[in-house]
Amino acid sequence: MLAGACGAERRRGECRHARGFLEEILLGPLDPDDARALVTRPVGGLFRYEPRAVERILQLADGRPYLIQKLCLDALNHMLDDCRTTVLPADVDARRGPGCRPSLATCRSPAGR
Numbered sequence: 001m002l003a004g005a006c007g008a009e010r011r012r013g014e015c016r017h018a019r020g021f022l023e024e025i026l027l028g029p030l031d032p033d034d035a036r037a038l039v040t041r042p043v044g045g046l047f048r049y050e051p052r053a054v055e056r057i058l059q060l061a062d063g064r065p066y067l068i069q070k071l072c073l074d075a076l077n078h079m080l081d082d083c084r085t086t087v088l089p090a091d092v093d094a095r096r097g098p099g100c101r102p103s104l105a106t107c108r109s110p111a112g113r
Contacts, residue, residue: 029063056092
């Protein structure tokens with residue numbers, strides 16, 4: 001699954017897709033339960049979100065699936081930089097862009113952090 005936005009380009013008719021490989025599906029905002037599941041289910045068993053971090057993501061994304069995924073990715077990367085397994089509100093607020101991130105395996109002792 002690929003998620004993204006093609007706002008202004010779509011309105012101008014310039015949004016390009018790899019025709020035949022991708023199907024465009026327009027999603028409206030998710031209801032709060034579905035949005036919460038989009039945050040927590042993909043990482044279940046590996047990482048966890050502090051409840052306030054989940055609420056911060058939901059507040060910032062306003063139910064928009066692409067923004068939920070983007071905020072989660074950025075928060076997880078920030079968490080991994082600190083060699084932790086729990087996403088904190090500060091990880092969400094850091095909202096850093098893509099870049100080189102260490103893997104959890106490079107951390108000395110992620111358990112309990």
